[in-house]
Amino acid sequence: MHPYRTHTCGALRSNDVSRSARLSGWVFRKRDHGQLLFLDLRDHYGLTQVVIHPDREFFELCTKLKLESIITVTGVVVARSPDTVNSDLPTGAIELVADAVTVESVCEPLPLQIDCPEDGPEDIRLHYRYLDLRRERLHRNIILRSRVISYLRQKMTELGFNEFQTPILTSSSPEGARDYLVPSRVHPGKFYALPQAPQQFKQLLMVAGFDRYFQIAPCFRDEDARADRSPGEFYQLDLEMSFATQADVFQVVEEVMAGVFGAFSSKPFNPPPFPRIPYAEAMLKYGSDKPDLRIPIVMQDATGIFKGGGFKAFASVIEQGGVVRAVPVKGIAGQPRSFFDKLVDYAKSIGSKGLAYLVWEGGIVKGPIVKFLTPDQIQAIAGLCEVGESDVVFFVCDRPALVNKITGDLRLKLGNDLKLADQNVFKFCWIVDFPMFETDPETNRITFSHNPFSMPQGGMQAIEEQDPLSILAYQYDIVCNGCELSSGAIRNHSPDIMYKAFAIAGYSREDVDEKFSGMINAFRLGAPPHGGIAPGLDRIVMLLAGEQNIREVIAFPMNQKAQDLMMDAPAPVADKQLRELHLKVVPPKTAPAAVPPAEIIGPLGGNLR
RNA sequence: GGGGGAGUAGCUCAAUUGGUUAGAGUCCCAGAUUGUCGAUCUGGUUGUUGCGGGUUCGAGUCCCGUCUCUCCCGCCA
Numbered sequence: 001m002h003p004y005r006t007h008t009c010g011a012l013r014s015n016d017v018s019r020s021a022r023l024s025g026w027v028f029r030k031r032d033h034g035q036l037l038f039l040d041l042r043d044h045y046g047l048t049q050v051v052i053h054p055d056r057e058f059f060e061l062c063t064k065l066k067l068e069s070i071i072t073v074t075g076v077v078v079a080r081s082p083d084t085v086n087s088d089l090p091t092g093a094i095e096l097v098a099d100a101v102t103v104e105s106v107c108e109p110l111p112l113q114i115d116c117p118e119d120g121p122e123d124i125r126l127h128y129r130y131l132d133l134r135r136e137r138l139h140r141n142i143i144l145r146s147r148v149i150s151y152l153r154q155k156m157t158e159l160g161f162n163e164f165q166t167p168i169l170t171s172s173s174p175e176g177a178r179d180y181l182v183p184s185r186v187h188p189g190k191f192y193a194l195p196q197a198p199q200q201f202k203q204l205l206m207v208a209g210f211d212r213y214f215q216i217a218p219c220f221r222d223e224d225a226r227a228d229r230s231p232g233e234f235y236q237l238d239l240e241m242s243f244a245t246q247a248d249v250f251q252v253v254e255e256v257m258a259g260v261f262g263a264f265s266s267k268p269f270n271p272p273p274f275p276r277i278p279y280a281e282a283m284l285k286y287g288s289d290k291p292d293l294r295i296p297i298v299m300q301d302a303t304g305i306f307k308g309g310g311f312k313a314f315a316s317v318i319e320q321g322g323v324v325r326a327v328p329v330k331g332i333a334g335q336p337r338s339f340f341d342k343l344v345d346y347a348k349s350i351g352s353k354g355l356a357y358l359v360w361e362g363g364i365v366k367g368p369i370v371k372f373l374t375p376d377q378i379q380a381i382a383g384l385c386e387v388g389e390s391d392v393v394f395f396v397c398d399r400p401a402l403v404n405k406i407t408g409d410l411r412l413k414l415g416n417d418l419k420l421a422d423q424n425v426f427k428f429c430w431i432v433d434f435p436m437f438e439t440d441p442e443t444n445r446i447t448f449s450h451n452p453f454s455m456p457q458g459g460m461q462a463i464e465e466q467d468p469l470s471i472l473a474y475q476y477d478i479v480c481n482g483c484e485l486s487s488g489a490i491r492n493h494s495p496d497i498m499y500k501a502f503a504i505a506g507y508s509r510e511d512v513d514e515k516f517s518g519m520i521n522a523f524r525l526g527a528p529p530h531g532g533i534a535p536g537l538d539r540i541v542m543l544l545a546g547e548q549n550i551r552e553v554i555a556f557p558m559n560q561k562a563q564d565l566m567m568d569a570p571a572p573v574a575d576k577q578l579r580e581l582h583l584k585v586v587p588p589k590t591a592p593a594a595v596p597p598a599e600i601i602g603p604l605g606g607n608l609r
Numbered sequence: 610g611g612g613g614g615a616g617u618a619g620c621u622c623a624a625u626u627g628g629u630u631a632g633a634g635u636c637c638c639a640g641a642u643u644g645u646c647g648a649u650c651u652g653g654u655u656g657u658u659g660c661g662g663g664u665u666c667g668a669g670u671c672c673c674g675u676c677u678c679u680c681c682c683g684c685c686a
Contacts, residue, residue: 451686
């Protein structure tokens with residue numbers, strides 16, 4: 001017999017009855033009846049009830065076993081009597097009657113309860129992540145992640161993509177997020193950078209003629225965390241295709257997304273093709289380039305209706321280039337006055353000068369601004385917003401950029417507070433036609449609004465003839481339930497167009513040659529038209545698992561301040577290591593480095609350093 | 610870098626306008642218990658109310674500072 005197990009804790013069934021079996025696992029729960037002891041033995045595969053009879057010499061030992069200790073139990077599989085069958089358990093028709101018990105590992109008092117649906121304090125969870133991961137929900141999430149990755153690999157291979165590895169130690173790129181840097185021992189004063197994405201490598205693989213690339217790619221960005229953004233590192237399903245149009249990329253991604261969401265979630269989603277929403281339309285209708293389409297609020301431009309009208313607060317702002325955005329919400333006319341007052345306060349708190357609104361109730365139109373409007377204007381608003389009895393329309397008037405932000409936030413808040421979004425569906429869309437360039441509000445200079453390597457729509461002609469701010473890019477995002485899953489683009493594979501595009505953003509030919517020499521040289525030596533995208537794996541799993549925080553789908557995440565509390569990273573290193581790397585630490589003036597890290601005393605005696 | 614929230618027993622939380630010995634569930638410990646499966650029953654331990662200062666006859670509660678965690682803004686080609 002195998003020293004540890006003949007079956008897993010999820011394997012035994014009624015047809016194993018009277019078999020001799022050996023199980024190993026964690027003591028999940030104990031039920032001590034004095035003259036009879038039940039143990040629920042748990043492993044990765046499931047739970048099996050072990051029965052210990054009082055005449056066994058190990059009975060006493062077992063009654064004193066601490067939860068989460070690990071034991072090996074040898075015994076006979078016995079059918080449960082009909083009234084004691086547990087139909088909630090796959091193994092619930094049988095139980096293992098113990099003839100021998102070996103303690104493999106004793107568990108000391110636990111800092112976290114394993115059999116507990118509620119989360120403990122975040123820092124304790126992260127410090128004892130291996131315990132947190134024993135909990136059913138997290139264990140399930142991590143396995144879901146594993147299965148999703150496996151599915152993606154299989155699907156991508158089926159679609160003719162080949163998986164590649166690209167360097168982890170590479171060079172810093174001047175664009176984009178802050179890099180994580182790795183000092184070179186051999187080259188004093190020089191640094192590697194961890195890749196923010198394998199962007200250039202995957203494009204070079206296209207130049208190399210591999211046609212279709214994919215990778216479950218680690219990406220490293222030194223940026224601050226959010227609930228859906230883990231600091232440090234994250235993973236993308238990175239893909240790139242040669243001789244591909246935007247439509248080709250969409251088709252592949254739609255097939256993969258529909259496949260993975262169909263396979264791993266029971267929630268319905270809109271089937272491909274996903275709606276294509278131009279960036280400008282998304283900003284107008286939803287105030288966001290990652291709209292949550294579950295919220296049934298579609299905003300409208302009402303600038304024309306208020307222009308030169310009797311509502312001077314709006315008319316004067318419009319004269320200075322402002323716009324009016326109408327936010328129609330159906331069926332909320334009955335909300336109390338306090339609801340509207342709070343919303344006005346909220347709008348002000350996020351930078352709005354105010355929040356106007358009209359209420360269609362009891363056959364009349366009410367609201368603070370109604371006295372400034374003509375019946376024709378009100379009629380026009382009702383027609384524009386398609387509202388009527390019991391509906392409400394909010395209005396914000398300001399500079400266009402601010403209006404987008406305010407109404408976008410307002411739309412989300414209304415959706416949230418009024419629970420307008422169906423939590424049991426996924427709604428996908430593409431955001432397309434992103435502008436190639438934008439004006440940096442601080443410097444007033446033109447910069448790339450997204451990926452500088454995107455192909456401008458209209459190619460060379462557009463770059464040469466159009467107002468830069470009017471040029472669109474073959475740049476796209478896929479969005480699900482208000483979550484940006486990914487950005488992608490058809491790439492600019494022409495050195496000439498690239499030089500021109502970079503010139504508009506203020507980079508000289510020499511700059512481009514210096515910063516992107518590898519790429520620009522490659523594009524002079526036969527580069528196929530190509531494009532791709534990189535859906536965020538962590539966010540996909542987060543959506544599938546129904547989790548609100550990305551840490552819940554990462555086995556060993558860092559906390560919000562980019563610390564690994566379990567491994568104690570980042571940490572100081574020995575002077576010898578610094579000398580070898582030709583580095584000297586210059587602490588900031590308010591030196592937090594002098595403060596020792598908080599210590600959590602636990603079973604392993606200290607902070608695990 | 611900025612703003613919000615939270616911090617009370619190992620854990621989840623309570624504690625009236627500032628009022629007397631800071632409670633409950635759970636975990637843990639002891640005892641009882643032969644069919645439970647979140648076992649049950651009885652009893653018990655657990656506290657620098659994050660930390661430091663201040664106001665007050667009196668502070669978990671009010672004020673100031675600070676630390677930790679978290680959410681958001683900035684940032685994320």
